[in-house]
Amino acid sequence: MASPRLDLDGNLINPITICMIGAGGFIGSHLCEKLMSETPHKVLALDVYNDKIKHLLEPDTLPWAGRIQFHRLNIKHDSRLEGLIKIADLTINLAAICTPADYNTRPLDTIYSNFIDALPVVKYCSENNKRLIHFSTCEVYGKTIGSFLPKDSALRQDPAYYVLKEDESPCIFGSIEKQRWSYACAKQLIERLIYAEGAENGLEFTIVRPFNWIGPRMDFIPGIDGPSEGVPRVLACFSNNLLRGEPLKLVDGGQSQRTFVYIKDAIEAVLLMIENPARANGQIFNVGNPNNEVTVRQLAEMMTQVYSKVSGEAPLEKPTIDVSSKEFYGEGYDDSDKRIPDMTIINRQLGWNPKTSLWDLLESTLTYQHRTYAEAIKKAIAKPVAS
Numbered sequence: 328m329a330s331p332r333l334d335l336d337g338n339l340i341n342p343i344t345i346c347m348i349g350a351g352g353f354i355g356s357h358l359c360e361k362l363m364s365e366t367p368h369k370v371l372a373l374d375v376y377n378d379k380i381k382h383l384l385e386p387d388t389l390p391w392a393g394r395i396q397f398h399r400l401n402i403k404h405d406s407r408l409e410g411l412i413k414i415a416d417l418t419i420n421l422a423a424i425c426t427p428a429d430y431n432t433r434p435l436d437t438i439y440s441n442f443i444d445a446l447p448v449v450k451y452c453s454e455n456n457k458r459l460i461h462f463s464t465c466e467v468y469g470k471t472i473g474s475f476l477p478k479d480s481a482l483r484q485d486p487a488y489y490v491l492k493e494d495e496s497p498c499i500f501g502s503i504e505k506q507r508w509s510y511a512c513a514k515q516l517i518e519r520l521i522y523a524e525g526a527e528n529g530l531e532f533t534i535v536r537p538f539n540w541i542g543p544r545m546d547f548i549p550g551i552d553g554p555s556e557g558v559p560r561v562l563a564c565f566s567n568n569l570l571r572g573e574p575l576k577l578v579d580g581g582q583s584q585r586t587f588v589y590i591k592d593a594i595e596a597v598l599l600m601i602e603n604p605a606r607a608n609g610q611i612f613n614v615g616n617p618n619n620e621v622t623v624r625q626l627a628e629m630m631t632q633v634y635s636k637v638s639g640e641a642p643l644e645k646p647t648i649d650v651s652s653k654e655f656y657g658e659g660y661d662d663s664d665k666r667i668p669d670m671t672i673i674n675r676q677l678g679w680n681p682k683t684s685l686w687d688l689l690e691s692t693l694t695y696q697h698r699t700y701a702e703a704i705k706k707a708i709a710k711p712v713a714s
């Protein structure tokens with residue numbers, strides 16, 4: 328018999344039912360996998376799509392058969408939502424438009440998706456005394472204070488000017504015509520609303536701020552399992568370029584900095600939040616890997632090297648090209664300059680730390696990309712264009 332699951336304080340963990348909204352996406356698919364393979368919890372998986380969790384749903388013979396149930400629904404307009412929240416112990420909301428190419432080109436959809444559509448979820452949780460884990464973003468911090476200092480200022484090297492702290496850092500966005508910030512602003516307002524529901528009505532909540540979680544099943548490869556003209560997040564953009572043997576496009580020179588965390592490390596943190604409510608309720612958590620910082624240019628260089636290793640193909644002589652943000656994303660794009668998560672709160676409350684280096688996470692992710700897409704891309708390239 329498997330040994331009983333204990334929480335961080337040594338208490339027995341009872342099986343619960345989780346209503347997971349957006350379960351069919353990148354993070355949802357990994358969270359469902361983890362919950363099915365390592366815990367006794369039940370999942371009501373809500374999404375418009377289920378392609379990324381099909382492997383968990385189809386065969387009745389799987390050991391977790393009966394513990395995961397898919398409900399195809401759009402939370403914008405589906406009266407089943409409240410009933411599903413009511414029968415669950417915990418709701419996790421992952422549903423969102425969260426690709427930067429949409430923020431300045433579809434700002435209304437972005438604001439509706441990240442704020443308006445999340446409102447009923449918060450309301451139903453609050454009214455029915457249900458716990459909520461809501462997915463926000465590190466983008467709520469916006470730009471660093473340091474980015475406003477003169478380029479040669481020594482203060483730019485001082486962590487006080489760039490490390491992002493949940494309970495101290497301000498949220499610094501660009502002007503309104505920089506529609507890039509429509510996403511961050513909508514996420515910030517829903518965070519404030521959830522926080523206020525906690526303060527005024529006693530809602531038990533946890534807010535997660537992911538810092539560039541990456542890994543297999545992230546987004547789509549344009550023209551293969553997503554629209555040809557679609558622009559996914561950087562991991563899928565660069566994977567697509569590598570698979571097609573094209574140079575990687577560096578937006579505005581690729582000078583922005585990011586910290587990338589492996590999805591499997593990050594999911595460990597979410598599981599700790601699920602199973603340790605007393606330590607997670609009322610908290611906002613940065614979840615990222617401060618040790619994996621690179622500029623986007625360095626990311627492109629590393630991905631080129633790793634891809635060459637896993638595919639056995641020699642890298643291009645000129646592996647990157649520069650492109651302006653206006654050309655790549657259109658009018659209204661702007662960027663976060665640097666994103667280093669402060670880890671004090673998640674360390675103190677949950678004792679969580681990321682483990683996987685950037686090289687290792689890229690190696691396993693690009694091995695997956697190559698195995699999943701290389702043949703399909705070859706076929707697509709070989710197909711004569713219809714005249």
Ligand SMILES: NC(=O)c1ccc[n+]([C@@H]2O[C@H](COP(=O)([O-])OP(=O)(O)OC[C@H]3O[C@@H](n4cnc5c(N)ncnc54)[C@H](O)[C@@H]3O)[C@@H](O)[C@H]2O)c1
Binds near residue numbers: 350351354373444463
């Ligand atoms: N991946 C990251 O590193 C990252 C970083 C910061 C924030 N986040 C946040 O985490 C959450 C999940 O991100 P992801 O990377 O898994 O994105 P994703 O796009 O892969 O997943 C989102 C899922 O939500 C579903 N969805 C959207 N609107 C819906 C609706 N109206 N009704 C039902 N389902 C709907 C989509 O179909 C999709 O499957 C989002 O809230 C995102 O803003 C992710």
Ligand SMILES: O=C(O)[C@H]1O[C@H](OP(=O)(O)OP(=O)(O)OC[C@H]2O[C@@H](n3ccc(=O)[nH]c3=O)[C@H](O)[C@@H]2O)[C@H](O)[C@@H](O)[C@@H]1O
Binds near residue numbers: 576
């Ligand atoms: O992942 C996160 O933590 C958050 O940040 C992401 O935003 P961002 O990191 O800007 O999005 P990416 O598409 O991953 O781009 C990263 C950087 O690469 C650049 N980029 C992207 C694609 C490309 O082909 N070339 C390129 O240089 C972008 O301009 C940006 O500077 C998205 O907003 C969300 O998924 C999420 O909330």
